[in-house]
Amino acid sequence: MAKMLDEIKTYWQQIKNEYENKYVDSFLRDYEKSKEFLQRMQNYLLKEQTEFSNSIDIVCTLASVKLELRENKDDCIKLLNDFLNKFENIFNNTQKARIYTNMAFYADYSTLTLKYLKKAFNLKSNFSQTYKGLGLYYFSEYEIYQDNKILSLSKKYFEIAKNMSENYENNFNYAVCLYELNEYEKAKEIFINLLKQYPNRMRIMLCISYCEAYLKNKEKSKFYLQQVKSDIDDNYHLETDNISEYEIYNVYYVLNELDEYLNYWSEDDILKYYIADWRHYFYALWIKNKKELFFKFEKQYKEYFKNSIKEAIIDEDYESEEEKQEFIDDCKKESKEFDEIIENIKNGILKPEIKLPLYPEYSCFMIDCIRHNF
Structure with a gap:
């Protein structure tokens, strides 16, 4: 199976290089130009599938290609679900968990997302993406219901993802949950460690400033805050690296620096x-x-x-x-x-309180994503 995935990735790299040599631009940035090459990838996979009909590598990559070709996400789910129903008896739990995690991503935070992720979880998935997906799902629910029990579930799964894969997003997402649960010291410790690995990252400096503000360390909070610039970070490019002005200004209100705030x-x-x-x-x-x-x-x-x-x-x-x-x-x-x-x-009410909210990086948790994992 590893050999098949290697062959698929080799072909993907081939058409990617061909595209970038032709257009001197990153593959997939321009849909109309990329479409022809994606269709070639799809045709390659369909041809391989006629010979290797029970290949998980082929069908999972094919679903990802179809998504890039802007096919309906429900069709991607159906492709994987039909495949699983047909060959379920020959797959082990790890293989099934892989398919269910991919299906969960296509379900786009609907109740089906939770259904598929729970199936993968119950199969004892060894993919960090499963737990990242669960963390993101429960955090999205927390945003709606503002229930700390839901937030604690998000924290639980982000922690599992972090322990399985110590990357930036998993650490960041876990720290965000700690922060939202008012565990500011623990969150700050993770953010400070991330800042050492990713110097001058605006979002992380803002997160540390938020923690220091709630820990009543006004000068430390201002120290980090004064280094933060709004808009897109020149050096880092996740969605959470884009900072709005009010995210900076509102800290001064929390610090009771009302003149600076205004x-x-x-x-x-x-x-x-x-x-x-x-x-x-x-x-x-x-x-x-x-x-x-x-x-x-x-x-x-x-x-x-x-x-x-x-x-x-x-x-x-x-x-x-x-x-x-x-x-x-x-x-x-x-x-x-x-x-x-x-x-x-x-009439002289007491100072209204405001919350300085943080959010996780709502990014892809598909295991077989051609855009992020190939």
Whole structure:
């Protein structure tokens, strides 16, 4: 079986080199140009499959190629499921776990994702991707339900993945769970170790700053924070390496450095965001006597809600009266909540707390991914 996978990877490398020599560009970056070469790869695999019909290497790679050819993910699942049903009796648990983990990725965080990953888990999968997938699935559920029991499950599986494969993502994801569970010292220790391996990585310095902020180490938090730049990191290129401005600025609010917090938010910057529910921002304006800007945004959002409701009433483009009424009701609710925020701040409420959230790297956990593992 290893020989077959080696042959597949050799052919893949061949067409990859051919593409890159022809276009002087990375393979798969441009879909239209890559399509012809992907189809050649697919044809090669289909031909090999006629001779080696029970090859897991062939069918798993074929599913990945079909995904790159923008075929429906459900079709990729069906391809693997039909194959498994046909040859299940000749495969061992490790081989079945490999297929189930790949199927879980195509299921795209639906309930089927959990179903397939649990099957792989129950087969005692020795693939770290299985546990990474479970960690990501449960974290996505945690984001919805904000239940620490779910978060603890995510942590459990990320820890298994980390112990099986000590790469950047597995360590990062595990540390994020520790952080979200308020285990700031443990999370900080992992982030500091990652910073040693990946110098000047903006996301990691921001993570350390967050930990120090909640550990009440203001100067240490600011030390790391002042080195962080927003937008895409020039040296690292995961999704989590892209940092938004507010992820930096909000730390100053948590540190109670309200002058610095407000100094970072120019009026042009703040206009990029919907801030009607930003209790902390309006609080900072009020406490720091930025009343002119406070009243300006108060008036702006009151008019926004009023005009939105007025326009919705006369708008005839809604598909139904129910849809229109639902929008109007939502606007009225948001308007009422905004009025309450403003009045509470004027009446001297305590400083609203905000959470500095972290998220794992939601990346590929497919075992046989031609884009990431070939």
